[in-house]
Amino acid sequence: MAPDDRQTPVGLLATQLAAGDESALREAYHRWSRLIHTIARNSLGSAADADDVTQQVFIAAWNSRASLRASDEALPAWLIGICRMKVIDALRARSRGFRNEEAMMSEALDEPVVRNLDGVIDSVVVRDALAALGDPRAQILTMVYLEDKTHDDVARHLSIPLGTVKSHVRRGLERLRSVFEEVDSLV
Incomplete structure (x- = not known):
């Protein structure tokens, strides 16, 4: 006003x-x-x-x-x-x-965002294949490839000889390769 x-x-x-x-x-x-x-x-x-x-x-x-x-x-x-x-x-x-x-x-x-279905399937196959290997082989491969530990670190952590760790890695990878070949033949 x-x-x-x-x-x-x-x-x-x-x-x-x-x-x-x-x-x-x-x-x-x-x-x-x-x-x-x-x-x-x-x-x-x-x-x-x-x-x-x-x-x-x-x-x-x-x-x-x-x-x-x-x-x-x-x-x-x-x-x-x-x-x-x-x-x-x-x-x-x-x-x-x-x-x-x-x-x-x-x-x-x-909630994870699923961007690549093939990546998710591969992840599931790898986890199942690792579980099928059993311990200590699955644990050793997980430590080496998923946790980026050296063979020496794994040997010290599990208190097993270095040669045994390397053998488990080699045999575990061979088994995983055969699993992936089976999966690829189905797809």
Whole structure:
């Protein structure tokens, strides 16, 4: 409002707003929108979110004007009450958004993406073939080829002679080769 304009008494303004007078809504906005915006900004920490809440408060005030009691204290308290509800709604929406983002990130990290079906099949065949070899041969091949351990490291870790490790590797690879040849002949 311009400085020389006279303000409508709050009780009369509430009565006019409740009756559906758009000029009363406009005046209420000019008088209390900064207060509503400040409350929303302090609660939400964001001027952009406070802008949205302020707009929502006055839209809600217009839409629910029939519930307004006409008195000097009722109108500003009613607007502040609407503001608190809209702030709560904004915080809930923000919380849901964070939970949804966390869930999507969690799913993306937990579920492997299958890009190459042949690679998945090969992985399954290798694991099955290793399991069929039995220990210690499967354990030795796993350590050498999947864990990148040297033959010496494996011998020390399993407390077996180096020559035995090398024999298990050679015989295990021969067995795996024959398994892969069988699989290739089926495909």
